[in-house]
Amino acid sequence: MEQYIMKGGNPLVGEVYISGAKNAALGILAASIMTDEDVVIDNLPDVRDINVLLEAIAEIGASVERIDRHTVKINASGIKEVSVDDEFIRKIRASYYFIGALLGKYKSAEVPLPGGCNIGSRPIDQHLKGFRALGAKVEIVKGSVVAHAIDLVGSHIYLDVVSVGATINIMMAAALAEGQTILENVAKEPHVVDVANFLNSMGANIKGAGTDVIRIRGVSRLHGTEYSVIPDQIEAGTFMCAAAATRGDVMVRNVIPKHLEAISAKLAEIGCEVIEFDDAVRVVGKPRQRSTNIKTLPYPGFPTDMQPQMAVTLALAEGTSMVTESIFENRFKYVDELARMGGNIKVEGNVAVIDGVPGFTGAQVEAPDLRAGAALVIAGLAAEGYTVVDEIGYIQRGYESFEEKLQSLGAMIEKVDSDREARKFQLRVG
Numbered sequence: 001m002e003q004y005i006m007k008g009g010n011p012l013v014g015e016v017y018i019s020g021a022k023n024a025a026l027g028i029l030a031a032s033i034m035t036d037e038d039v040v041i042d043n044l045p046d047v048r049d050i051n052v053l054l055e056a057i058a059e060i061g062a063s064v065e066r067i068d069r070h071t072v073k074i075n076a077s078g079i080k081e082v083s084v085d086d087e088f089i090r091k092i093r094a095s096y097y098f099i100g101a102l103l104g105k106y107k108s109a110e111v112p113l114p115g116g117c118n119i120g121s122r123p124i125d126q127h128l129k130g131f132r133a134l135g136a137k138v139e140i141v142k143g144s145v146v147a148h149a150i151d152l153v154g155s156h157i158y159l160d161v162v163s164v165g166a167t168i169n170i171m172m173a174a175a176l177a178e179g180q181t182i183l184e185n186v187a188k189e190p191h192v193v194d195v196a197n198f199l200n201s202m203g204a205n206i207k208g209a210g211t212d213v214i215r216i217r218g219v220s221r222l223h224g225t226e227y228s229v230i231p232d233q234i235e236a237g238t239f240m241c242a243a244a245a246t247r248g249d250v251m252v253r254n255v256i257p258k259h260l261e262a263i264s265a266k267l268a269e270i271g272c273e274v275i276e277f278d279d280a281v282r283v284v285g286k287p288r289q290r291s292t293n294i295k296t297l298p299y300p301g302f303p304t305d306m307q308p309q310m311a312v313t314l315a316l317a318e319g320t321s322m323v324t325e326s327i328f329e330n331r332f333k334y335v336d337e338l339a340r341m342g343g344n345i346k347v348e349g350n351v352a353v354i355d356g357v358p359g360f361t362g363a364q365v366e367a368p369d370l371r372a373g374a375a376l377v378i379a380g381l382a383a384e385g386y387t388v389v390d391e392i393g394y395i396q397r398g399y400e401s402f403e404e405k406l407q408s409l410g411a412m413i414e415k416v417d418s419d420r421e422a423r424k425f426q427l428r429v430g
């Protein structure tokens, strides 16, 4: 089984290029099946979740042509199947976007319910509420969402919880409904805006993405387009925290600094130097960093997907920090792993109380999920000695060339898949 092995204790120094946003790309790829014309999507991250979604798109009959590592051409005119295979749904949750995309285009979709996820219960009631409001009959039959409509008709929909997935999913279906849909209390995340921009580039009429209210005037058809995915806010934030935690100096390139404001502000608060450029952010860690408090919130609040990486950074700052997780209930599973490295964190309900320690020591730990896995790698790079992170399949779901990018910043890290390779690494780095 693949693992990361690393020898920590060195500051990360240099520059790193951020890939396309995974979560934007998942929505955009699903939406690309809503036209029969060619869609070319560029700046796709080469990560597992994206590759699985592309397989699922091919599986229902669309043609998927890889133009290069980050570019794909999709033509959905061959889709015969509005029923998506369970195998793909189990692998990635975001395949729920097929419900909105298929329902919009074919007025019919059959998609297995996404399974539970290890960051907590993740209901999709708001998605279904939206589809029903548009006039679809939606039932759960043998574990699948079965949605049909004679006609989808625009509606006024108020989301009870701010949900990225529900906002994107309903927006897709409403793009091809008759008349106007007003969607209130929506998510404002950069990837919501990116999917809206993508749909508009296909001829949709969506206004207000990025604010609390999205207005969608339905159109009868969407056409082909060429589109480039925005940079990944969370990948960028992860490298920013890696710079801070290792007291390094990293220029994070190919980013939209506005999307990183919540992260930049917190790093500045703890004493890091954060310098913004047009499309880059430089983070300079300081030997003495201070504690702060964080509460995860929908955008523009502090992203839940950055909570573990920031917590690891705070665990190496002076003083006591409080981290409140208000989006998902089970996002502190890395805390026990971090304790093996000397981290001092107590969790009470949805609050982690972090007593900063001067340093970590390397240990063998297990990635409990994607972002927590990345956080443990940051911890390992900051720790004295060797750290092994198991279950790195989670990390590969969302980070392109993670170890290579870290190596380019001077990190001593390698992906290995046997004890022998791990020993070889240790012999080599000494």
Ligand code: UD1
Pocket (backbone or CB within 6 Å): 023, 024, 026, 094, 121, 122, 123, 124, 125, 126, 127, 128, 161, 162, 163, 164, 165, 166, 187, 191, 304, 305, 326, 327, 328
């Ligand atoms: C997306 C991101 C994920 C990120 C999360 C929050 C993708 C593929 N994933 O997940 O990385 O952590 O946003 O920024 O983009 N909820 C309901 N009912 C619903 C839908 C959601 O109660 O129908 C609740 C969830 O349990 C959660 C909150 O709303 O507490 C936010 O979830 P949501 O924004 O929907 O997350 P995802 O879209 O699944």
